Amino acid sequence: MSAITFKNITRDFKDGGRTIHVLKDTNVEINSGEFVAIVGPSGSGKSTFLTIAGGLQTPTSGEVYINGQELSVLSEKEREKLRLNEVGFILQASNLVPFLKVNDQFNLFDRIMKDDRSDYRDELLEQLGIKELSNKYPEDLSGGEQQRVAIAKALYNDPTILLADEPTASLDTERALEVVDILAKEAKEQDKAIIMVTHDKRLLDKCDRVLEMKDGELNEVEE
Numbered sequence: 001m002s003a004i005t006f007k008n009i010t011r012d013f014k015d016g017g018r019t020i021h022v023l024k025d026t027n028v029e030i031n032s033g034e035f036v037a038i039v040g041p042s043g044s045g046k047s048t049f050l051t052i053a054g055g056l057q058t059p060t061s062g063e064v065y066i067n068g069q070e071l072s073v074l075s076e077k078e079r080e081k082l083r084l085n086e087v088g089f090i091l092q093a094s095n096l097v098p099f100l101k102v103n104d105q106f107n108l109f110d111r112i113m114k115d116d117r118s119d120y121r122d123e124l125l126e127q128l129g130i131k132e133l134s135n136k137y138p139e140d141l142s143g144g145e146q147q148r149v150a151i152a153k154a155l156y157n158d159p160t161i162l163l164a165d166e167p168t169a170s171l172d173t174e175r176a177l178e179v180v181d182i183l184a185k186e187a188k189e190q191d192k193a194i195i196m197v198t199h200d201k202r203l204l205d206k207c208d209r210v211l212e213m214k215d216g217e218l219n220e221v222e223e
């Protein structure tokens with residue numbers, strides 16, 4: 001099933017009197033169960049692609065579909081609901097709240113969602129090998145541990161789509177491969193669509209597809 005579809009997407013930004021065409025007529029379809037890498041030079045529009053895919057910013061023209069639902073026909077509230085239910089984000093800056101212990105990061109989410117997912121939480125933390133970190137603050141965790149907690153947070157709501165912006169940027173090779181293995185496993189075993197922006201060529205073997213953003217266009221890289 002198509003998780004994310006871009007139809008003739010463009011995204012322009014104004015820079016002084018100049019218009020920069022960051023995305024030019026981008027067409028792509030990413031399916032459930034696929035683990036896809038987005039590569040490309042700095043400033044080529046990878047983060048722009050990811051934030052449009054997750055409904056965080058709107059394109060200048062074209063249509064974006066999340067699980068078959070076109071976004072532009074939804075109200076801001078409906079878009080927010082879809083995003084909250086269907087999309088998990090792992091952003092460049094760690095999305096951990098610095099003054100909350102790991103466990104309380106999840107409690108906060110339960111409170112916001114008026115839900116209690118503690119059974120699923122235990123399972124998730126166990127699966128990611130971070131259950132023993134529950135009582136620690138983010139600053140007491142290594143980069144790899146912080147990133148695994150960030151992944152657990154992104155997965156906590158069981159989203160069908162996971163968007164990750166350089167999730168391994170601060171990690172050494174061993175930890176980076178570990179994180180990518182977790183993402184690959186989530187895509188396959190939980191049938192999630194996972195899109196990862198990365199500069200790290202060592203990780204590409206683990207992905208089902210590699211797309212390159214260059215000169216405003218997104219093209220499949222043949223391996």
Ligand SMILES: Nc1ncnc2c1ncn2[C@@H]1O[C@H](COP(=O)(O)OP(=O)(O)OP(=O)(O)O)[C@@H](O)[C@H]1O
Pocket residue numbers: 013014020022040041042043044045046047048049
């Ligand atoms: N809100 C904005 N306003 C104006 N220009 C923007 C905005 N967001 C992005 N841009 C411009 O769009 C271009 C693409 O930015 P983007 O962050 O998507 O690239 P990127 O490929 O993710 O870069 P990097 O690899 O360095 O993170 C850049 O030239 C950037 O300056």
